[in-house]
């Protein structure tokens with residue numbers, strides 16, 4: 001068993017409070033991702049787990065054992081960084097074997113483990129090469145190989161793909177996911193890239209300013225964000241946020257935009273008290289479709305000019321002004337042509353996310 005439990009973790013750098021009370025549990029064998037904007041504390045949290053940072057308060061337990069005061073090398077973890085940190089004058093084999101040699105493993109065991117790791121990563125043919133004769137993706141595989149041979153309980157990754165170009169990044173992302181399936185160890189992965197987080201994670205911890213803003217399964221966070229911050233961080237193109245007023249009369253609610261249009265909310269939405277309040281209407285680009293004939297249940301119709309049309313192949317992004325702000329719709333490519341003028345949109349109001357603009361909380 002090598003799950004991870006963190007309770008009441010605080011970390012300060014001098015007067016700067018970098019981690020402000022982190023509580024989390026990561027199940028044994030799962031893939032957890034810490035995601036959030038640059039500077040929110042992801043690396044600090046990961047380095048604290050590794051023992052590379054001393055924490056000010058709180059406890060860290062790996063597999064039920066309190067490791068808060070253990071040295072990094074006694075925590076039974078393996079870490080992969082953004083900069084592969086390979087030894088330039090050692091071959092791939094010796095780079096992977098390095099940690100085992102320094103722990104005085106017998107030669108036969110070293111050969112067996114390096115061979116196995118190389119097999120898993122598809123780099124057997126590269127074992128005699130020097131790092132400078134490898135591509136970026138191959139170097140990152142070697143760095144991961146070095147982590148695998150340790151047979152650690154817990155794997156930590158800090159933005160391991162950030163230095164790779166887009167195509168290679170996609171490929172290595174798939175490989176890391178496959179690796180997790182194959183070796184079944186608990187993995188904790190840090191990234192600022194929401195696509196990486198969504199595709200890799202069993203569970204996402206979304207950080208903001210040294211705190212966990214929300215945690216959950218990727219699609220849970222995507223469909224049911226607890227704040228406007230989470231709603232805006234996940235999803236590409238970004239969720240549309242349209243200002244207006246939420247008006248409820250006799251149990252029927254509508255969002256009335258600053259420009260006067262009224263968009264009815266379906267009756268089964270959260271019970272709202274009669275009255276009026278300012279609101280941000282959050283609607284993802286894929287929930288704006290073209291209105292054709294009668295509206296489907298729970299949809300509201302609105303017309304707007306197509307100000308910008310951006311075909312990407314399968315999907316076309318259309319930007320219009322609705323309620324005084326730029327709004328993007330993600331339409332099927334065959335649904336829109338390049339000379340489009342006015343478009344009638346159907347907004348899926350059952351999928352709308354209503355945000356209180358004063359607290360950023362989803363209501």
Ligand SMILES: Nc1ncnc2c1ncn2[C@@H]1O[C@H](COP(=O)(O)OP(=O)(O)O)[C@@H](O)[C@H]1O
Nearest residue numbers: 013016018036037038039040041042043044045
């Ligand atoms: N050694 C350090 N000394 C002072 N401040 C630091 C140090 N390391 C990180 N910080 C600060 O702590 C915050 C979180 O940093 P970090 O965990 O690296 O963020 P992330 O990995 O999410 O981008 C940042 O504001 C950063 O400037």
Ligand SMILES: [Mg+2]
Nearest residue numbers: 042043044159
């Ligand atoms: Mg970082």
